[in-house]
Amino acid sequence: MDELLLSKVRLGVVAELLSFDWVAFSELARSLDVSNGNLGAHLSKLVDAGYVEEEKSFANRRPLSRYRLTKGGREAFAGHVAELQSLLKATP
């Protein structure tokens, strides 16, 4: 059971990154309706776990952090869903 994927915010991040590549920090904060501090903490965990890749750069002379899902992150999510689904299927 993957502890990292037992969180509303982290699942939201993964969901968004499944659809879009290289999403900006502020875009994630806006669409997930979560405070910056909270989002930053959750992103750090996902990055530390290797589920998400972080790219820090500058755009228009302002800092810009962007994120994408790694192969490992995608697989972890798929595995997590499959695991939950197998619980459901194992019953009559």
Add this chain to the structure above:
Amino acid sequence: MDELLLSKVRLGVVAELLSFDWVAFSELARSLDVSNGNLGAHLSKLVDAGYVEEEKSFANRRPLSRYRLTKGGREAFAGHVAELQSLLKATP
């Protein structure tokens, strides 16, 4: 997104109750390898939410609490899994 189903212990309870009806408190504690206090707290939440039904009785003159998944609980879990799965499917 169902907050109640974002917990390892509560998911474990649901998983076990999907397979077996009327499972005893101590059986759950044993098979999930979780402390009594912790299990009691999580069961309370599931009961309060109407996901799990609680039956307190006596067996051999000793107290015995047993639990089963309600229809609502089963549906909530199925819905949760479906929701996660739809995220995965929505991508190429």
Add this chain to the structure above:
DNA sequence: TAGAGTAGTCTAGAAAACAGATTACTCTGG
């Protein structure tokens, strides 16, 4: 009737999530 065992609740400490203040810039208007 002392001691060991069982069932489950209570309590208080640890861990996690969260919001808002803060730092560090950039850009615009007076």
Add this chain to the structure above:
DNA sequence: CCAGAGTAATCTGTTTTCTAGACTACTCTA
């Protein structure tokens, strides 16, 4: 040029949740 507003993200302290183990209450055996 400099004040004020805006943006990006991190830092900090509070609140909530989780968790383990102590505790209550009772039973059974020796």
